[in-house]
Amino acid sequence: MSSNIKDLIIVGSGMGGALTGVLNQDKETLILEKEPNLGGCASSFKHHGYYYNTGATTLVGYEENHPLKRIFDKVGYTPNLKRSSIAIRTIQNGKVLDRVKDFETFLKALDEVYYHPNNRLFWETIKTLDELFWQLKSVHYAKHSLKAYQKTLSCVWELYGTFKNLLFKEASSYINEVLPNISKEYQAFIDAQLLITVQSSSKNIPLLSMALGLSYPFHDVFYVNNGMGQIFKELLEPLNVQKNEEVLKIEKHKNVLLVKTRKEEYQTKNVVINLPIFESFKLFDDYDSYLFYEQFHAHEQSAFVVYLKIKSKEKFLHHYQLILNKQIAHTTSQAMFVSFSDSEDTVLSKDGYSVTISMHTNVNFWKQLSISDYEVQKHRTQTQMIKEFLACFETLKAEHIESFFSATSKTFQRYINRSNCGGHVLTIENMLRFPACTTPFKGVYHVGDSVFAGQGWPGVALGVEVLQEELKRRF
Template identity: 55%
Template sequence: MKKINIAVVGSGIGGSLISALNSNESLKLFERDMNLGGCASTFKRYGAFFNAGATTFVGYEDNHPIKRIFDDIGFNPDLLKSNIAIRTIQNKKVLDRIQDFDVFLEELNKVYPNKNNEKFWRTLKDIDEKFWNLKKLYFAKYSMKSYFRTASFIYELLKVFKFDLFKSATGFIEDILGDISEEYQSFIDAQLFITVQTTSKDIPLLSMALGLSYPFHDVFYVYGGMGSLFDGILEDVDVHKKEEVLKIKKQDDYYHIQTSKDEYLAKNVILNSTVFDSSKFFEDKKIQDYYNSFSFNDQSAFVVYLKLDIEPELLHHYQVILNEKIPNCISNSFFVSLSDKNDYKLSKKGLSITISTHAKANSWKQYSKDEYEKEKEKTMNFIIEEFLNNFDKISKDNIKYSFCATSTTFNNYINRFNCGGNSITIKNAINLPSCNTPFEGLYNVGDTVFAGQGWPGIALGVEVLNKELNGKL
């Protein structure tokens, strides 16, 4: 039986980054699928390539964890900076989310006029900048050292943000912007759904500031699809594709790992699976109870994939905000990502388009097989129709083919019904899972563990985990 130091289960953002940082250890990364990256992977269908879900790459800049990690592993990604992070379209009104604050503010006042717009958005931007300049970003449990470091981080938060740390997002909106229009509120909430997986009514001011400020950072298009990032990140890592981890059993100082192909003994195990679904790997009652203590986050994605026979001059990212919720979804907006016309891989024989919105993971389980297919088609056709209504350069005749994915589809391919992490809300901030566990040598990483959302949040959690590992390996 092969002995290794670290076994990483899952090649999502967290699993891949922590593997790359520790590639000089005796480490193996196990991925049940052929494609690397989980929700952020790139896959092939009908002879063309598409991004599975995550499509924006943000945070690759100085003093941010992604840049630090990439520099540490010596990886230079093939990127194109997007001058416009997102173009939002609502009732034919267009607003570009761009990095230049003054230009953004000028355009914002035309679409959503409010006398306190500058104060509101500048405060959010300032909070975001302060957060990423914090020196003691950390969150872990289960040891005196971890609790001390976490307490130091919380103290720094209190020192920097003072009473702002306890303000709610809705309270701040009311205090600064007042009674805003439904359109403006919908714009704010649609943006938050992209980044923090929920609306302003459930989150603190700090989460809203981080969620709404990401277009003020560098936002990039990734040539060759998001999957190309994982090819570069994992270049020096021992990756086992199409090898599914079935069971993990604590055995003295090791974890006995049974996969679909072999057996291993690992001193340390890092799970990039969803934390609330990780009990399935274990027979040990204490470990099962630990993972079962985290509740399932019933949020997922509905994604439409299109291939066009044309390559019109368009931006990389759009958000379309509607006046009604999308059928079988919990959102009234969808996010459109288009491949760059010069992308050698994704734009071969026309643009590849990923259109995503939010849905309840369990809602698709209620349907019979026939109902499921009918409702899936209904939701896809609704989104395509609204997409065409908002893109004059594209007609139905330009769509070579289309298909879609529900939570059930994601579970079949990447082994998770849920897509996207738990939002950090006022209620759950104290009870968030951490990278370490009560069990020696067992760790968690990914978007359901602190700090959660997107490349920057997951990378932050990876840095915290790496500090834990460095003290133990």
Template identity: 55%
Template sequence: MQKYDLAIIGSGIGGALIAALNKDKNHILFEKDSNLGGCASTFKRFGNYYNAGATTFVGYEENHIIKDMFNKLNYVPDIFESKVAIRTIQNKKVVDRVRNFEEFLLQIQENYPNENNRIFWKKIKDIDEKFWQIKDIHFAKYSLKSYIKSLATFKDMIKVFKMDLFKSASSFIKEILGDITQEYQSFIDAQLLITVQSKSKDVSLLSMALGLSYPFHKVFYVNNGMGSIIEEILKEVNVHKNEEIIKIKKSKDYYVINSSKGEYQAKNIVLNTTVYDSKNLFDKKIKNYYEKFEFSDQSAFTTYLTIDSKKEFLEHYQIILKIDIPNCISNSFFISFSKLSDEKMSQNGYSVTISTHTKVSTWKVLSTEDYKKQKELTQNFILEHFLDYFDNISSEQITKIFSATSLTFQRFIGRENCGGRAINVKSALQIPSCRTPFKGLYNVGDTVFAGQGWPGVALGASILNKELNEKL
């Protein structure tokens, strides 16, 4: 039986970062799929390449956690900064999310006039800047040392944010902007769904500030697909692809890992599975631990296109409709175009990923026949409205189209759920930390602290890595 000090289960952003940061250790990383990266992977189908889910790369700038991590890895990603992070289109209102605050504010005031717009958006930007200036952020449980460190972080955050730390997003909107129009509310919520997977009614002011502010940072397009970053940082890692973990058993001093291809032993395990799926790997006490976390029903519906066109497009758009998308919980969808200069992604035309939010339960209860009908209904609805907004693209130019539901994601990347729970004062006490009550067992990813996307998951990975370095 092969023995390791550290085993990482899953090659999503969190698992990949932990594996890369510990590549000098006696370790192994398992990935059930043939593509690395999970939701941040790039896959090939019908001779074309597509990004599975994540399409924006943010945080690669000085004094930011992503840049710091990549510097430690001596890795410089092949990326291109987007001049416009997202072009949001709602009816005839167009707002370009650009880094320049004054330029952005002019657009907001023109499209969603409010006498307190400057106060609102300046506060949002200030909170975000203050958060990323805080050093030694820590959140963990199950050991006295971790609780003490977490308490110190909490005290630092109170010192920085004062009572703003306890405000809800919805109360802050009401306090500063008053009774805003439904259009303005939809604009804010559509932005938040991209970044924190939730609407303003469900998140804290801090979460809203971090979610709405990400276009104020540098936002990048990744050449050769998002998965290329994961593949590059894992080049020197002992990776086992196409190997699914079936069971993990805890003994006194180590864990026995049973996979689809063999049996292994590891002193420490990092699970990059969701906290909802991790229960399936264990028996008894550990299984009971993971079962106590309430399942997040939220997932994604994603449509993939190849478009035969030479016209120039921005990298990212968001379309906000007047009505909800069938079988979804959103009235907006997010569109990502590959760059024509990207020889891999655009070899047969634009590679386009269109994503929106749905629920796992919507698709799980359907019969095989109804599933196909509803999937086609949702796909056709998205395509119709996509073509309405992009009148310089004809249906004849779309050479390939197919879609993925929560069941598709479960089949390929091992998770039905996409994204973690909304973070607010109440849920912050319930959300699991990277450390578990069991010696040598850890979690990482978007269903544990700290949040969504590259910055949020990287923050959790950074905290976990400090704990691992104290052990390994």
């Protein structure tokens, strides 16, 4: 057993764990990561000599008023980024729409592809709500102590003061009001964009979530040079990080928490868990924890990702969204998100483009298959996805593909201990029951995209700031 008591142990080096780690590097902090690669869903890895991003390929939120920028600035870290001039190109039935930052340019292009007389009103409202949100001063959501509830209440008060009745409005009813008789194609475009950012279509989500989800291309969207994993390598360089060390159990003792791995037993006063909250019951054997974690249920949504190495002299944008008319086997949406490595990236684009194509899929489907059927079905989905991808890029042919393989929810489970991927969807119904970073147990906290505030860099960084406020009371 390690003799000294750590101030803080962080279980996992995903976005949430890593950002919490750097903010607490002045303390005796230890990060334990199961994998050799840091970053979880946002890591990068090497496969047969080529590098790929595991999941996340875009970075948003490196700008004023955003938590990610505040955190990086606070610790003096400058990421190696390249701005994507076009955040994402959407292709649907041969129609092309570029999501660019400049509002008037975007609106003009939108009117050409999805005309509606109220387009300006709709998108101006969406953009304004997003801007107002990122200017809020006291975003907070925590439970299990009087102070936490007080801070949360004052945040709700500020939210209400800012958004008034729009705060409780449903996204779908807002669409029906402002964009009456919206075409099927236009609705599919909106829903496909939302699926990337909020993991849900416009049904059931609040208007504010829709505004935040649809507005990301109005911000600076960045490509991370040398792979997303590079950020974690650089950020965590000065910290005490143990890779290849999976936490198996956490025991709660009177004055200390015992964190057990196969190699060591560490003592700490505080632990931040970066596993999804609904997977965290596995770490505890006591009955109180069982009762607490039992209330959180994993959603069934996950990702199917095809990884390709493509040799081509063509120039590509960083990101495309291909909205299909047909259903690809074993996927749950009709949109593919495609990311190309930047042609000047000396790591990812060495010997060709590193490309990922991702779609949504259902965890339960992959879980119930036999080993042999699993391979057959995986192959089927992969083949159909590659075929549709090639159909959208006239100049690309099968012979340009040097290497390909794919990941299902089972693959994500094997590597990073989570079969569901993407954040926890904030719906109208679960708004007040949403998991928080705090738990009823002294010194036990959560961070990441399964607890407040959301997925991806902007959401997870915001959640990290909320957690940091709560942690301050412990140190």
